Amino acid sequence: MGQINGRSDGPALTVTTGQGDALTLDKVSRRYGKVAPALDEVSLNVPRGGFLAVMGRSGSGKSTLLQCAAGLERPNSGTVRLGGTDLAELKEPALSRLRRDRIGFVFQSLNLVPSLTVLENTVLPLMLAGSARLERGLAALASVGLADRAQDVPARLSGGQQQRVAIARALVTEPEVIFADEPTAALDPVTADEVLALLRSAVDQRGRTVVLVTHDPMAAQWADEAVFLDSGRIAGRLAHPEAGDVRQALRGLGRQR
Incomplete structure (x- = not known):
């Protein structure tokens, strides 16, 4: 079993499966109103080519971490960098381009x-960028086993097939992080x-980097590393x-309250 460190921020996570x-x-905090912060000085490094699972109970800060890391929300303090780019230095148009071109999203x-x-759903990020290359969309669909369903509409697919389309769409821009x-x-x-x-x-x-937010211990098994949040801090x-x-670690978080 890997180490689970009580309630302590500890050193920033570093996985050694990539270069850079x-x-x-870096010490990212996000607060809504005057209540306790959703994120409290979280420091985290995710290497290129790594697969990180972010876990914790409801309200622990998982989704807020993803929102800040992906540039969908701006933290109140601290720094978020995608590669060498400090997101705080980007104005909204540039931040939107970064999300479109360098980040892939897969949501429930x-x-x-x-x-x-x-196919149109798959190449939508390319269409928004003004370069809808259908061959890239077909290649992305082929990679998820759906090349033969390119001309269907989503309603004709199963839930799992629709999620595959979402993954193909996330891959089509060849993003740095999903x-x-x-x-x-x-x-x-x-x-x-x-x-x-x-x-x-x-x-x-x-060689993509994946950050997976999940509550499911079985899903976490696919990752290289899991980090656990509790009350907005890395626990x-x-x-x-x-x-x-993972189940034991989650139970331990509950006992720490």
Whole structure:
């Protein structure tokens, strides 16, 4: 079992499966109103080509961490860097371009456009950038096993197939980092494993970096490392997480309250 460190920020997480850091958070805090901060001076390094699972109970700060790391929200303090780019230095138009060109998103809600075909949904980020290259969309769909469904609309696909389309869309821009927020929460275990295998393949075969927010110990097993949040702070971490160790770590967080 890897180490889970009580309630302590400890040193920033560093996984050694790549060269350089794809994502760096340095003492990042995010507060809403006058309540306790959703994130409290979180420091985290994610290497290029790494797969990180972010875990914790409801309200622990998982989704806020993803929102700040992906540039969807600005922290109240601290620094977020994607590669060598400090997100705080970007104005909104530049930040929007960065999210479009250098980040891929996979969410539980999918956000597929019902009126567009599977192929059109896949190349949507390229269309927004003014360079809708259909061959790249077809290649992305082929990588998730859906090249033959390119002209279907999302409603004709199963939930698992729709999630595959969302992964293809995340891959089509060849992003530096893919953020996945509970992408398997609505899927059965077999389909969930298929989706997680695709994210794992994006790391192993394409050299992408994946940050997965999940509550599921079985999903965390696909990651290189798991970090645990509690009340907005890093409470521990596990290298090469196994489901049993993850469950034990989560139970430990509950006892610390």
